[in-house]
Amino acid sequence: MDDYLAECSTQHGAHLAALKLHRVQTAAPALWGMPYASMIAIVRRQRQRAPKMKRRSKTDSLLALIGRLPDEWQPGLVARMGSEPGNRKLKWSADHLNSVTHALLRWLAWCDGSGNDIRPAGMTFHAYACDLSAEGVSKRSASDYLGRILSGYSTACDPGFASVACEHVISGLNARGKVEGRPTKTGEQLVGASTIFDLGMEIVGNARALGPRDLFAARDYRNGLLLALAAAVPQRARALSHFEIGRTIMLLEWPCLHVRLPGSALKLREYEKEYGGYDRVLESPGLWDAIDEYNRVFRPLFDDGNAMFPSILEVGARVSAARLGCLVGNLTHAHLGVRVSVHRVRDNVATEASEELLGGGYIAPVLLDNRNPATTMASYDHAQGVRAARDHIKFVASRRSYSSTLRL
Known part of the structure; x- marks a missing residue:
């Protein structure tokens, strides 16, 4: 089959050759059976393999981003990329360092545009928060931005800097x-x-x-597994990508x-990642059968790797964490009419556990792998409210009317 495709490409061009082979693949299940259709799909996929451009590593990207800050600020942040001897807690994760650097860049741009001193102060923090609010940024997000600025400034520019006024504005x-709640989370998302x-x-x-006729059927199978696993293993998109x-x-x-x-x-402090981890055994007949069939029949249509969520666009690559979050949102919006993010799936797990399981308020933090039970308290409180509302509806319905025999 590979020889046929190569010869056809030489005679008619790669595009027409791929079209001819696609037509053969469409008829293959009826003529020779599904295994031959899968084989043709694999051949087509392998012919799409192209030389990959070398991507910039996360470390190189961070160094380039830090390089946009003033020269005297850079050594302090670069030092956070490695652990100093005797104190591993000083090391920051790449994601946190990226967020702090972006916050500092925005702070510098705002100070330059407004004529304020770059040294954090209570009044300038308040003014910056007001401008962020005018741009539609929530109070919670503004608090996070200011916290990163204060953390980055005390690390990069003025080691040991502290300001009670800035801390007061942030708190x-x-x-x-x-009190306002998170604008990205709505009750409709609790499906x-x-x-x-x-x-x-x-x-x-x-x-x-x-059946495994083409890559698009394999893509649908992959997307279905993504939703099922996101609910069965309520982890963040970063974990799902692994x-x-x-x-x-x-x-x-x-x-x-x-x-x-x-x-x-996992979402852990950098020094905790060396010995931390997630280790669970699940019992699910349907999920076991689905993964087994996916691994044997559908997964090979992408490439010869083992990634649970391979890319449909790039051979040998896996779907990134950001793209997985987008996929979950697109799928739930298309089928359920409401966009549910990966993190909101975790809230759904906590809420349902709190509603349906005995002692769910204690079980939910374990399901979500939260070390602090207070993190899941919002979901648990919501579940208690849902249960109370459900009981109230039943009570009102029972009191609304009653039947009796009218004797005349």
């Missing part, structure tokens, strides 16, 4: 932000973890019914699955 914004899991398995079933069959997700004796993630895939 005030944070308190008001908690239930089981609903999301069932939707994922439904998409898997639809792709299974079509899912790899046989390495981080292993099929044990049916119907058990072993999920083991390194600390680098």
Whole structure:
């Protein structure tokens, strides 16, 4: 088949050759069976392999970003990229360092445009927060931005700098932000973890019914597994991007699955990632069967790798964490009518656990792998409110009318 495609490409061009092979692939299931259709899909995929451009590493990208700051500020931030001897807690994660650097760049631009001193002060922090609010930034986000600026300034420019006035502005914004709530989270997004899991398995079933005819069926199967796994293993998008069959997700004796993630895939402090991790055993017959079939039949259509969520555009690459979050939102919006982010899926798991499980308020933090139970308290409180509202509706309905025999 590979020889046929090469010869056809020489005679008619690569585009027409791919079109001819696609037509052969469409008829292959009826003529020779699904295995031959899968083989043709793999050949087509391999012919798409092109030389990859070398991507800039995260370290190089961070160094380039820090290089946009004043020269005297750069050594302090660069030092946070490595751990100093005897104190690993000084090391920052690449994501946090990236956020702090961006916050400092925006702060410098604002100070330059408004004529304010770059040295943080209570009045300038308040003025900056007002401008952020005018741009539509929430109180909680403004508090985060100011906290990063203060942290970065005391690290890069003036080591040991502290300001009670700045801390007061940050804490005030944070308190008001908690009262306002998060604008990115709405009650409509609480559709239930089981609903999301069932939707994922439904998409898997639809792709299974079509059979492994082409890469698009494999893509649908992959997307269904993404939703199901996001609900079954309520981790962040960063962790989902590390899912790899046989390495981080292993099929044990049916119907058990072993999920083991390194600390680098989790939201932990940098010095905790060396010994931290996620290690769980799940029991799910449907998910076990789906992953097993995906690994045997659909996954090879992408490439010869083991990534659970491979890219459909680039051979040998996996879907990034940011793209996984976008996929989950697109799928839930298309099928459920509401956009549910990956992090909101975690809230759905906590809420459903609090509603349906005995002692769910204690179980939910374990499901979400939160060290502090207060982190899941908002979801638990919401669940208690949902349960109370449900009981109240039943009570009102029972009192609304009653039946009796009228004797005349």
